[in-house]
Amino acid sequence: MPRYGMVIDLDRCTACQACVVACKVENNVPFTDPEAAAKGRTMLWIELLADIEGSFPSLRASLKPRPCLMCDDPPCTKVCPVNATYQNPDGIVAQIYPRCIGCRYCTNACPYGVKLFNWRKPAWPKPMAEGLDPDVSVRPKGVVEKCTFCHQRLQAAQERAAWERRPMREEDYQPACAEVCPPNAISFGDLDDKKSEVHRLSRHDRAFRLLAELGTQPKVYFLREVGK
Amino acid sequence: MNRREDWTYEEKALIPPVVDTSRLFWFTAVGLSAIVLWALYAWYYQLQRGLGVTGMGRPIYWGFYITNFVFFIGVSHAGTLISAILRLTRAEWRRPITRAAEIITVAVIAIGASNVIIDLGREDRLLNVIFKPHLTSPLLWDVFSITTYLTGSVLYLYLPTIPDSAILRDRLPHRRWLYGPLSLGWTGTERQKKLLNRAIAIMAVIMVPIAVSVHTVVSWVFAMTIQPMWHSSIFGPYFVVGAIYSGIAAIIVAMAIIRKGCHLEAFLKPLHFDYLGRLLLVMTLLWTYFTFAEYITTYYGNSPDEIKVMMSKLTGPFAPYFWTMVICCLPIPLIILGVRRFRTITGTVIASLLINVGMWLERFTIVIPTLSNPRIPRYNVHYTPSWVEVSLMAGCFALFILVYMGFAKLFPIISIWEIEEGKEGVQETAERLESYLPEGERDEATGPPVPAAASVA
Numbered sequence: 001m002p003r004y005g006m007v008i009d010l011d012r013c014t015a016c017q018a019c020v021v022a023c024k025v026e027n028n029v030p031f032t033d034p035e036a037a038a039k040g041r042t043m044l045w046i047e048l049l050a051d052i053e054g055s056f057p058s059l060r061a062s063l064k065p066r067p068c069l070m071c072d073d074p075p076c077t078k079v080c081p082v083n084a085t086y087q088n089p090d091g092i093v094a095q096i097y098p099r100c101i102g103c104r105y106c107t108n109a110c111p112y113g114v115k116l117f118n119w120r121k122p123a124w125p126k127p128m129a130e131g132l133d134p135d136v137s138v139r140p141k142g143v144v145e146k147c148t149f150c151h152q153r154l155q156a157a158q159e160r161a162a163w164e165r166r167p168m169r170e171e172d173y174q175p176a177c178a179e180v181c182p183p184n185a186i187s188f189g190d191l192d193d194k195k196s197e198v199h200r201l202s203r204h205d206r207a208f209r210l211l212a213e214l215g216t217q218p219k220v221y222f223l224r225e226v227g228k
Numbered sequence: 229m230n231r232r233e234d235w236t237y238e239e240k241a242l243i244p245p246v247v248d249t250s251r252l253f254w255f256t257a258v259g260l261s262a263i264v265l266w267a268l269y270a271w272y273y274q275l276q277r278g279l280g281v282t283g284m285g286r287p288i289y290w291g292f293y294i295t296n297f298v299f300f301i302g303v304s305h306a307g308t309l310i311s312a313i314l315r316l317t318r319a320e321w322r323r324p325i326t327r328a329a330e331i332i333t334v335a336v337i338a339i340g341a342s343n344v345i346i347d348l349g350r351e352d353r354l355l356n357v358i359f360k361p362h363l364t365s366p367l368l369w370d371v372f373s374i375t376t377y378l379t380g381s382v383l384y385l386y387l388p389t390i391p392d393s394a395i396l397r398d399r400l401p402h403r404r405w406l407y408g409p410l411s412l413g414w415t416g417t418e419r420q421k422k423l424l425n426r427a428i429a430i431m432a433v434i435m436v437p438i439a440v441s442v443h444t445v446v447s448w449v450f451a452m453t454i455q456p457m458w459h460s461s462i463f464g465p466y467f468v469v470g471a472i473y474s475g476i477a478a479i480i481v482a483m484a485i486i487r488k489g490c491h492l493e494a495f496l497k498p499l500h501f502d503y504l505g506r507l508l509l510v511m512t513l514l515w516t517y518f519t520f521a522e523y524i525t526t527y528y529g530n531s532p533d534e535i536k537v538m539m540s541k542l543t544g545p546f547a548p549y550f551w552t553m554v555i556c557c558l559p560i561p562l563i564i565l566g567v568r569r570f571r572t573i574t575g576t577v578i579a580s581l582l583i584n585v586g587m588w589l590e591r592f593t594i595v596i597p598t599l600s601n602p603r604i605p606r607y608n609v610h611y612t613p614s615w616v617e618v619s620l621m622a623g624c625f626a627l628f629i630l631v632y633m634g635f636a637k638l639f640p641i642i643s644i645w646e647i648e649e650g651k652e653g654v655q656e657t658a659e660r661l662e663s664y665l666p667e668g669e670r671d672e673a674t675g676p677p678v679p680a681a682a683s684v685a
Binding site: 036039040041042049075078079080081082083084099100101102103104105107108109111112113116117118119120121140141142143144210211214 | 279286290348357365452454599602609
């Protein structure tokens with residue numbers, strides 16, 4: 001079984017947020033108006049984390065795009081009372097929307113703030129509502145959702161490979177954020193495949209993981225900016 | 229036989245509150261029902277629109293509902309646990325207190341558990357916890373321990389009402405349809421008494437560990453995560469101590485209301501408030517000890533994430549709540565309960581009311597500050613409960629009082645047969661007390677017991 005993971009090179013990242021937009025469109029992530037955003041109800045499966053170091057005038061901001069980190073030892077799956085969030089054999093931490101009871105225990109257990117709750121029935125302004133992705137279910141109100149590494153793309157790729165009677169290739173399955181990234185900062189693939197780019201980059205000198213000290217063993221790596 | 233003149237002293241005092249209803253009672257009941265109906269409307273409003281009608285948002289995913297859940301489950305430790313401990317230690321002064329305490333547990337634990345249901349995004353899928361259980365989740369452990377505690381507490385409340393149901397069956401013919409079946413054919417034979425006392429004793433033994441497990445597991449909902457200031461090994465006992473603390477305070481307030489409202493001054497004496505006040509004093513000190521241990525280790529550990537949460541309580545946005553909690557739970561109860569002159573009925577009631585305010589704030593300052601200060605800083609969101617959350621909280625308190633009042637109209641709020649049994653057993657109790665002391669003949673009424681050998685000489 002592959003162990004899908006991601007490496008995000010912060011030295012290449014320009015913080016353009018193309019990944020954020022691509023993800024939002026690909027996954028039917030609900031639209032939030034400014035009023036809801038002020039209440040902390042913005043829905044973004046991948047978002048920019050801002051670290052501000054120092055204070056004015058000598059401050060330095062570093063921005064990291066943060067998808068779900070797909071921990072190998074996820075704190076969120078353990079606490080779900082109904083098994084609505086679990087780790088599938090590909091190592092992807094998945095959500096079962098029709099089973100979730102909306103207790104939000106997983107959102108509180110995740111140290112990265114990845115998980116999102118549907119406070120209301122999702123709604124989109126008219127033109128957006130017509131362009132929903134038919135491959136991704138629209139979540140009802142009251143359930144938790146999060147980045148799935150565009151799991152629908154994995155399913156489609158597996159089906160195509162099976163149809164063509166050949167093994168999966170790395171380019172068959174790329175999440176929307178990795179595919180769209182203009183400076184190619186996001187690499188995606190099988191971390192256990194010794195020939196893959198993510199395998200090589202995850203062992204790079206600049207590689208680190210978010211809050212690695214917590215022992216959650218994320219499968220998303222970051223490459224430190226050069227000269228920092 | 230059924231004329232009131234023929235009733236025993238206890239029956240004359242304790243049955244009238246069940247049957248005679250004052251105008252004040254009805255006014256209160258109507259007022260409380262209005263609050264409960266309003267809360268039901270608020271809940272309907274939330275069911276229609278989703279949890280968006282609350283003040284919660286990322287990262288503060290839990291708010292008033294979970295605070296109330298922890299608080300009410302805590303208060304539920306009053307009844308069953310205290311009553312079981314007093315019964316097991318054969319404390320004779322327990323007799324007028326046990327039932328008034330036990331009904332607190334039953335009422336409040338159901339209300340506490342419904343707060344979690346109100347908090348669910350999909351209450352329509354509640355039964356998934358039975359059909360798709362995931363055993364590693366502390367929330368599921370809660371489901372098990374709380375349902376066990378509720379079932380056991382109902383049974384433990386019911387058993388001692390059997391002889392009283394029989395009394396009411398005989399005394400109130402127009403309510404025979406109710407008390408007849410409830411009394412299970414009780415006639416007061418020696419065998420029945422023996423069986424009942426054994427059943428109560430067994431339940432008391434069983435209920436103590438269950439009660440301890442309940443708030444331990446509630447605390448583990450928080451402690452089993454790795455979030456700063458939740459992931460603490462003393463949370464289990466800390467929560468249990470806090471639960472008993474707020475529980476005893478709740479008993480004292482309920483007893484004072486019963487005493488005035490049902491004119492039971494002869495039964496609930498200053499002595500009872502004094503004794504419970506002493507117990508409350510012990511809990512004040514224990515709670516203080518645990519709180520101090522929790523914060524001093526965090527302070528010395530100096531982990532940046534934990535310190536951030538702690539400072540938001542000590543000096544940050546949660547400081548008003550935190551310090552109100554400290555004042556309500558430490559210096560004031562310590563002075564009132566520690567000084568004999570202040571440990572009166574009024575004194576203990578004031579201390580108890582403040583302790584319950586303080587303990588609610590404790591639950592609030594455990595749940596919210598950790599959520600407000602996640603490890604990865606991104607948010608500037610403040611939690612303010614919406615009218616829906618405030619209404620539902622008011623509804624919970626109103627429903628609790630209403631259930632309590634309703635129970636007092638069904639059963640004597642002080643157990644008739646237990647008081648009578650206590651009176652009949654005075655001789656036996658005196659003999660028991662004597663048996664604690666060294667054997668020896670007692671000097672003519674006044675002097676201390678003289679050793680047998682000495683008296684012979």
